Amino acid sequence: MTVMNPRQVDTHDKKLSVYSPVQVYRIDRTPPLPKVFNGHFRLENGPPTTSAGHPEDIKKLFPHTFGQPSVHLAPCEGACFDEARKLKVGVVLSGGQAPGGHNVIAGMFDYLEKNAPGSVLFGFKGGPAGIMRNKWVEITSRLLYPFRNQGGFDIIGSGRDKIETPEQFQQAVDTVVALDLDGLVVIGGDDSNTNAAMLAEHFREKKIKTAVLGCPKTIDGDLKSKQVPISFGFDTACKIYSEMIGNIMVDARSTQKYYHFIRLMGRAASHITLECAFQTHPNGAIIGEEIHHQKKTLRQVTNTIADIICKRAHIGKHYGVFLIPEGLIDFIPEIQTLIAELNDLLATQACDADAHGAWRTKLKPQARALFASLPSSIQDQLLLERDPHGNVQVAKIETEKMLISMVEEELSHRRHEDTFPGQFKGQAHFFGYEGRCGMPTNFDATYCYALGFAASALLGFGHTGLIASVSNLTDKPAEWVVGGTALTELMDLERRAGRDKPVIRKAMVELDGGPFREFARVRDAWAVEDSFVSPGPIQFAGPSADDTCFTLKLELGACVSA
Amino acid sequence: MTVMNPRQVDTHDKKLSVYSPVQVYRIDRTPPLPKVFNGHFRLENGPPTTSAGHPEDIKKLFPHTFGQPSVHLAPCEGACFDEARKLKVGVVLSGGQAPGGHNVIAGMFDYLEKNAPGSVLFGFKGGPAGIMRNKWVEITSRLLYPFRNQGGFDIIGSGRDKIETPEQFQQAVDTVVALDLDGLVVIGGDDSNTNAAMLAEHFREKKIKTAVLGCPKTIDGDLKSKQVPISFGFDTACKIYSEMIGNIMVDARSTQKYYHFIRLMGRAASHITLECAFQTHPNGAIIGEEIHHQKKTLRQVTNTIADIICKRAHIGKHYGVFLIPEGLIDFIPEIQTLIAELNDLLATQACDADAHGAWRTKLKPQARALFASLPSSIQDQLLLERDPHGNVQVAKIETEKMLISMVEEELSHRRHEDTFPGQFKGQAHFFGYEGRCGMPTNFDATYCYALGFAASALLGFGHTGLIASVSNLTDKPAEWVVGGTALTELMDLERRAGRDKPVIRKAMVELDGGPFREFARVRDAWAVEDSFVSPGPIQFAGPSADDTCFTLKLELGACVSA
Known part of the structure; x- marks a missing residue:
């Protein structure tokens, strides 16, 4: 990972040359961080989790990842884990655009740069298809700079493919093994996070070291739970x-x-x-x-x-x-x-x-x-x-x-x-x-940046099968609580095309x-x-x-x- | 005219109680003024004007108001005219909404309050029909306050009626005579300003003292000339x-x-x-x-x-x-x-x-x-x-x-x-x-406020048949030039329904x-x-x-x- 001061980036490069004054001015805003990231931290476990419905069935489908406790970061004196362990991490944007996706990637990158220098962040191109085809670009400070606090998913694109068949799972395995990935973060909606849960389970079953995390994205606001209070992009779109x-x-x-x-x-x-x-x-x-x-x-x-x-x-x-x-x-x-x-x-x-x-x-x-x-x-x-x-x-x-x-x-x-x-x-x-592609609001910019920090931190602990979560959101960002919850906690069985399938249950408006x-x-x-x-x-x-x-x-x- | 400090207005009144934080925060912004309003000023004449086309015909149709020079305000030492003469003024909003209309009225009001205390400003309700039916509301500080820097034409409404027939002209005469108006300002697009020109001519012919001025409004941007560089609302809408x-x-x-x-x-x-x-x-x-x-x-x-x-x-x-x-x-x-x-x-x-x-x-x-x-x-x-x-x-x-x-x-x-x-x-x-009804941009808020000041100032000089103009707009607002130009300068003959009619020529995109x-x-x-x-x-x-x-x-x- 090239460490680069964003200020050194030539602001006259092609991309920035057509940026509006507001776009340029937003780039240099560094979102405030939850204060837990000011010092050392450890992971604190919550009680074991279950699922949104049919826990016995979900447990059978996810034997390696079901039931693990939700976790959150808590401050501690001195390093409580190998914080500086260099990581190889992949990230993918999945499904429709939502304001803030770039900031999740920026948060992941900045965390790694600050806490685990020498790490590498791969951005899979064009959504999950990029994983299956092993198409990626290394996220560098220079590449990332023009996308900070900007709308759209342009940095690596997105896609609606799913990793479903045994062949596709094998392609994913081939890619993460070839890249020697410690972790993979799937930024997406309910279906994409379901896919992340299945990948996490599959990798664990196959004894692949790659941890898989999800990240809650959708302007529709229908991916949320007690632990994941809101999906990013909803605030901006509304x-x-x-x-x-x-x-x-x-x-x-x-x-x-x-x-x-x-x-x-x-x-x-x-x-x-x-x-x-x-x-x-x-x-x-x-x-x-x-x-x-x-x-x-x-x-x-x-x-x-x-x-x-x-x-x-x-x-x-x-x-x-x-x-x-x-x-x-x-x-x-x-x-x-x-x-x-x-x-x-x-x-x-x-x-x-x-x-x-x-x-x-x-x-x-x-x-x-x-x-x-x-x-x-x-x-x-x-x-x-x-x-x-x-x-x-x-x-x-x-x-x-x-x-x-x-x-x-x-x-x-x-x-x-x-x-x-x-x-x-x-x-x-x-x-x-x-x-869908407006510049993220202050809330979404800050929330996404914290989600990115959360995802990288959880990978540092080697956790898999979680969705990054940031809560206590009605307080100031410094007081936000950062962690993750089991993807299986959000899941239920649903009958699709005549078969029971594990899915993340859409969060509807509760009457x-x-x-x-x-x-x-x-x-x-x-x-x-x-x-x-x-x-x-x-x-x-x-x-x-x-x-x-x-x-x-x-x-x-x-x-x-x- | 009740002089009232806007700050004394109860901000919890019904209207303000449903204002968003941004609406409330915009209300208290006082737009910067052209510096000519910092001291005493006089009117300086430009060369005589003609018309956009068919000057001989236009002259025949507007014998009393054709050809008068454009004017602009210039600073002078000491009072050069009866600045403090109390005025009775009417204002009307005509045609479709455009951001900034409220600020024209605020500018007219604040000018009168500052320079000619004791003046009265009548707002005709529902557009030109309000003139014909003598329906108005007195603009007071309290009434005006919630509309400062706000979009829409709610304060007095608008309408698309025209004053066309001899009976309608007589109704307008009856109203301005009954109210003893020194002046009437028509805020509108090309048709409304054409109507203003005809009213000005008619009142002058009938030896009615009421001066009539126009004010350039339309988001479409097609009412402009050398002297009137832009119509208000265009900037915000775009x-x-x-x-x-x-x-x-x-x-x-x-x-x-x-x-x-x-x-x-x-x-x-x-x-x-x-x-x-x-x-x-x-x-x-x-x-x-x-x-x-x-x-x-x-x-x-x-x-x-x-x-x-x-x-x-x-x-x-x-x-x-x-x-x-x-x-x-x-x-x-x-x-x-x-x-x-x-x-x-x-x-x-x-x-x-x-x-x-x-x-x-x-x-x-x-x-x-x-x-x-x-x-x-x-x-x-x-x-x-x-x-x-x-x-x-x-x-x-x-x-x-x-x-x-x-x-x-x-x-x-x-x-x-x-x-x-x-x-x-x-x-x-x-x-x-x-x-059409967004809150006016800084430009439109400031431009309209200056247009309102211009209109009231021109009425103080007793001028009629002008459209208020503010120019030098690419400079800072302090340097803007304030004045008016003859409405007939913008006019031409156009064949409508088989008859030649005087109209303000629409400004098209010049190739x-x-x-x-x-x-x-x-x-x-x-x-x-x-x-x-x-x-x-x-x-x-x-x-x-x-x-x-x-x-x-x-x-x-x-x-x-x-």
Whole structure:
């Protein structure tokens, strides 16, 4: 590992030459570290762990790594382990982008440089495929410098491949043996961390020395547990979306002419929608988990929105903002049934949205009625867009436009019945890519840097099968607690493609959790009052730049009122 | 006028209670003022003015206000005019929102409070309709306080009504006479300022004492002249859009999987697209004025984009970003012809996009071929969406999706001909409402505050028929030059609805101007290289927070290289 003062790096090199002033200014920010890294430290064990579900089955699948205790670093007098042992470490970015990934790598690198000089850090290129193909680049100070505190996963790229087959596991073994790796850190979401757990188990079983650790990444916020309070990237993405939502709210109130329906990224869970609701106070925010729990129909969702619009019309307000989670239709049981029936039909014959062909009669009555009630553009999307497996591409369905169209129709009925004394004009928005690669907020920059330090430190202790964890996050960074918890602790069995598979259970919005309960308490007021909040640009400047998310604070019981 | 220290205002009142920390922190920022306001000043005349076109006709239409010289404030020893004369002034916000409108009002108010205590400022509610209906609210320190440096036009609202008929002119006369107004300031775009000029002329003709001034507002940037270098709101909107574009660029480069087509607000002119291009360096940015000048067809526009994608594919790049002005199809002559033919057809019969009905044969061959070449969703939009006058609603046409679809088809042909060695996946975005009501940037906050001071000062001198102007904007705010120029100087005759009408000529992107020439010089490099710049949040913090736009600097010949 080349030790290099970042200041010596030629700031006129190609990459930096097209950096904006803000990008350049962020590079030289060194995030504050948890104080445990100020001196010597040792590992302290928590109680043994179990799993999120089916512990007996998970134990059988992970005999070598199941049940190990969570650990955290604690200060000690003098060196308590061979701190300076040189390590060979690999790191890989897996899955979609999330702000802060570069800082995890920077944290890993800086830890090794400071505590174990002479270590080597390999960055596998293009995601897990880089491991299987033994494609890597050595992370050097010079290579790393332009990526510090920057968004994106450009430094080594990412990918969505999985290491699944026996051949692929063998390729991974070949690579880590060839590179003589002491450790491998997988930065990814639930699936990637599941993969990390399986690699850890496999290497241990094969008596390969390489330890494998995971690191919690996803803007969706659905990879978390008691020990891993938040996934990185969520804070940044929500703050960028909230800035835009807040601007749109001021426009709505000022123009008094439009209802804005804003769809937000996050398919499996509605954490992003919930957090953005706390940041901005919309007139309505649909939480998929609630819809699912209450088994609501699309008509009922439509009516909930139409009711709010009616209430506002009665007090002379014909404008507002609704937030919609990207994955909404995955949460509505009747739509799931319709899509399943359509997938079957589409597999055997061509269907046409506009023709009233015979194929429609093959839908069961309920699905047929639902299909008929949908706007024609959505019918088109349901029929035409299929993925290579013949399935409807749910993510391509413009839910916000569907709801606008259905609400419009509903309000038109109500106008004829004289129960809606107003007008309705909808504007559709989708925020996704705008947030995945923003420069990480102060929180994400600092959190990720600490996660990187944690990962390298745990490798120094030779631990495997853990996910790096940093907790006590509502306190100052100096007080954050650093450690790791067993990946198996987050796991459960899930039936996929007819087989029970061990997976990390996605963390959904808990209807009895602090954030949702607070939301349920305040949403009726938000519906009719204009309580709109415009957070402004809050990534890393201004009075709220060091705040973290509302949902995290509410989950941790920190006193907060949205 | 109640003199009130803003600090005395109860910050816990209803409005402020839902302000974000950034909103609250912005409120107390007092923008720096041009130094001419530090002491006494007098008015200095420039040479007499003429008009942007048809000076003889404009002179006939504006006999009382035509030709008056531009003026600017110059420091003088001791009071050179009755500075402390109490004034009764009205102000109105007209047309779409633009960041900074509140600061114009704050500047007017603070000038009066400081220089002419005892003056009264009336804010007409809901735009020009408020003048006609004599609906107003007195602007007080307490009312104004929460709106300082905030986005939106909430303080008094806005509207799109025009004062046009003799009856409406009489209503305006009645109002300004009833309120005994010394002056009226119209904050608006080209049409609103045209209206201001007509009011000024009318009042002068009728020997009404009320002076009328305009103030240049529009995010589109198409209201400007030599004396009025920029309209307010443009800087903020472009910076907000650029932040999002920059994030998407990092995503594009990091994911290496998508081409993002980003449509940007701004229908009549492509200034926003050009400015955002300088801020972010996309692979392509379509400037409507160039398309129009070169009489390009939709096919040619499509091919230009496809050529860039092909070039990038040959060097292994299958991702990128294109910027598209909202008004693109207004600039393509063949589409204008098609729309005109469709409007005629739609007026007499129902047309159906999917049926190959007889109506299609009524299109002329060129229009018929063009229509047939369009994606079916765009055919639908052209046929179904009509405004109350029976016209196609061009603004609702999703140009970015149309181009994605056409580029996809073109590249598919090229793939079959073995000239496109790649893949193409498009992602569509539209940024509009996100930028119209953001909190004004440092530049817009300061510029608008100076415009407000300028407007009140000019009214103190009793001038009418001017548009407030602040120039020398590439220097520090202290050095800015404050004054006004004749509204008639910006005017020309335009044929509208079969009649010659005096209008303020929209400022288009000049193909021989500094900004476009610089763009033409660098765009080929941007097309193939990844020169992407991610500006980050640059509204009012960070090292570039006090920079103004690239296009302004290039227009003024200030040394700049994008």
